Amino acid sequence: MGVEAENQTNSLDGLKWTVSFAILAAIVAGNIYFAEQISILWRAVAIVVGVGAALFVAGQTAKGQDALVFAKDSRTEVRKVVWPTRQETLQTTVIVIIATLIMSLILWGLDGIMVRVVAFLTGLEL
Known part of the structure; x- marks a missing residue:
């Protein structure tokens, strides 16, 4: 042109x-x-x-x-795009929920430990 x-x-x-x-x-x-x-x-x-x-x-x-x-x-x-089947979607969803629960429990435990360590080091009671 x-x-x-x-x-x-x-x-x-x-x-x-x-x-x-x-x-x-x-x-x-x-x-x-x-x-x-x-x-x-x-x-x-x-x-x-x-x-x-x-x-x-x-x-x-x-x-x-x-x-x-x-x-x-x-x-x-x-x-x-190859879309996942219903079974694949359900399995992936369950895996994500389980992984989220495990990570939340780990973080909850670490938080509890860190609160106690900080309280011990600073001399503050819970």
Whole structure:
């Protein structure tokens, strides 16, 4: 892509972002302005359509295209994940609970010993 074409793309991207944010601002203003005149159902439909339009316009920018590619790649990677079975999850959970209990008992014991040592060294009674 040439420098001139890239500059034109950048200027159009700015315009597209401006249009996208203007649509979102119009949604907010319209929702506030028409709060009493139009039912919540029709306002919700207008919000969904407006946000969809704003996302469509934003998706036409260079960063929007990058975001779409990233989302597609992320979805592909999530499909590759091997999720644990229910049994593996339960076994791992039990191991973590047991390890936590053992460590808490060890720390409780060490704390008790250290309190007694400090009390002995300082001459303070418990």
